[in-house]
Amino acid sequence: MAHLTVDIGGRPGIDCQGFCSYCYFKKLKKEENPEPFGCKYCLPFSKGCEYCTDGVRERYEDFKPLKEVADDVLANLQMIGGSLDKITISGGGDPSCYPEFKDLMEILGSMEAPLHIGYTSGKGFDDPDLADFMIECGLSEISFTIFASDPKLRAEYMGDKNPEASLAVLKRLCEKIDVYAAAVIIPGINDGEVLEETCRWLDEAGAKGFIIMRFANRTDQGLILGNAPVMDDVFLLHTVREFAEIVEGLNSRYNMKISGTPMYDPSIGSPFVIINEPDLLDKLPRVTGKASVISGSIAAHPIQKILDACGNDTWVVPAKKEIACLLTSDDLRKLDKSRLEKTVIIPGRSFIFEAEAVEILSEDGIERTVVRGPDMLTADAETSMGMTKNEVLEMEMEGFADLIRLINMYGK
Secondary structure: OEEEEEEOEOOOOOOOOOOOOOOOOOOOOOOOOOOOOOOOOOOOOOOOOHHHHHHOOOOOOOEOOHHHHHHHHHHHHHHOOOOEEEEEEEOOOOHHHOOOHHHHHHHHHOOOOOEEEEEEOOOOOOOOOHHHHHHHOOEEEEEEEOOOOOHHHHHHHHOOOOHHHHHHHHHHHHHHOEEEEEEEEOOOOOOHHHHHHHHHHHHHHOOOEEEEEEOOOOHHHOOOOOOOOOOOOOOOOOOHHHHHHHHHHHHHHOOOEEEEEOOOEOOOOEOOHHHHOHHHHHHOOOOOOOOEEEEOOOOHHHHHHHHHOOOOOOEEEEOOOOOHHHOEHHHHHOOOHHHOOOEEEEOOOOEOOHHHHHHHHOOOOOOOEEEEOOOOOOOOHHHHOOOOHHHHHHHHHHHHHHHHHHHHHHOO
């Protein structure tokens, strides 16, 4: 069985009927040659690759013509062995705004494999009958940004020109297929009673899950593209703890699964659910080496607890930025070097060039070794939404076993 991803191309803010007011790519400078961040995909002696230069900024081309998409599909099918078990439509632009969307759906539907739309705002759905058309073509799962069930709020903050139609499509899809709704939650706009009503609307419609995302408006919250603040008039932001409490309360009141990012998935207990599984912690390798593990400020404490349970002699050093995979070299410059061991492990998916990290972390005269850690130690809500608790635990077991092996191999 195989999974085919169909890339339709497109650009944020352009091929989606305009930026949503809260979009993280809004206000991004159009640089001719942007400075690369550096990442795990860079060659060892060359900072910069497509991913950390253009990919992270979503500097894509226009929507691909249907013929080009079809040719790509045919070429990829020839490389795939066995039968297809899933086809996912994705791109930098919004699939609902793809000019030849209906033709694309008919072509992919002819392959008789379940179709998934990886993300859509629904702003391009201007006819409620499109829901039945997509279902007839084999659509089985969709991630649909709702923002709010109030059409006026969708119109104002998402720029949706046909909010009643897009909500009607969403409601119909909820009745027939697996729908995972999503919303960025902005204090004073779509939280509180508005969020409660949105949950009621989705639950009654039959949505399978609802992922709510805390709005980030500052660099320390993860805006690394020089475009903070995204919304100049939003100053009150939910803390991580406040947001987790909102998620937990909502999940307890509705039938659909509700989870949040950056915190958390109440149904599973993640991220870092393994903290409450002493038998599994005992099965992890013992920590025998000594190193400094760099992490984001949210994950640092639970990572420390898990390593401590494994006989730890390693300190987890939190950066000022919340999210580990969004750390950059600038975050390393702000660390207190006196707290660091001679071996430093950086987050696997962080936007850091290892050779540059060695220079920065050795500025105090102590030559340090920098090691890139595992890609993931746990599952965020967007990942865990479709997972079981055992699957998340398996991911955490693998991630921490890999981390501990690195500590023991390279640590003092």
